[in-house]
Amino acid sequence: QVQFVESGGGLVQPGGSLRLSCAVSGSRFNIAGGRWYRQALDKQREFVAQILNSGSTNYADSVKGRFTIARDNAKNTVYLQMNSLKPEDTAVYYCNTLPFSGSWGQGTQVTVSS
Numbered sequence: 001q002v003q004f005v006e007s008g009g010g011l012v013q014p015g016g017s018l019r020l021s022c023a024v025s026g027s028r029f030n031i032a033g034g035r036w037y038r039q040a041l042d043k044q045r046e047f048v049a050q051i052l053n054s055g056s057t058n059y060a061d062s063v064k065g066r067f068t069i070a071r072d073n074a075k076n077t078v079y080l081q082m083n084s085l086k087p088e089d090t091a092v093y094y095c096n097t098l099p100f101s102g103s104w105g106q107g108t109q110v111t112v113s114s
Contacts, residue, residue, distance in 0.1 A: 002026040004095050004105030011111045012085055020080040020108055022095030033098040034071055034078040038091035039107075049080060050098060063089075085112045 008020040024034070033052035039045040049069040050058045057069050068081040078095050092107040 001103060002031075002097055002101040003103075004101075006093060006095055006105050006108040009093060009108030009110045011113065013114050014086060014112055016085050016112070017081070017083045018085065018110060020082065020093055020095075020110075022078045022080075022105070024076045024078065024095070024097070026101075031097045031099075034069075034095060035098050036069060036078070036080045036093060036095050038089075038093045038110075040088075040091040043091075045094070048093070051078065052098070082110070085110075087112050 003025045005023045006020060008018060010018060012018055033050060035050045036048040037045050038048050046060065048060050048063055049067055051069045051071050059067060066082065066084045070079045071077065082089065090110060090112050092109050094104055094107040096104065
């Protein structure tokens with residue numbers, strides 16, 4: 001079973017930056033890439049960013065140009081650099097594999113507020 005440990009969240013002012021990390025452990029068989037998702041209070045979980053094994057990336061329109069996804073295969077870690085943060089980015093952020101692993105980690109809370 002694949003396990004995820006997300007970290008790096010916190011409280012930041014609008015316009016600030018955070019870098020999230022996701023340590024992945026367990027089976028990596030047939031994993032095509034990694035994804036970040038987020039879930040705001042009283043809202044459904046939504047896709048944020050994706051990175052394939054080829055290095056190709058894809059982003060939700062709401063974060064395009066502000067967020068950057070990256071991976072370190074040697075460390076089995078996926079990152080999300082978040083710049084120019086907005087209050088609407090406030091959410092719990094989760095990572096997962098592509099295809100979906102079947103389980104979720106605890107996530108990391110990001111709060112953007114002045």
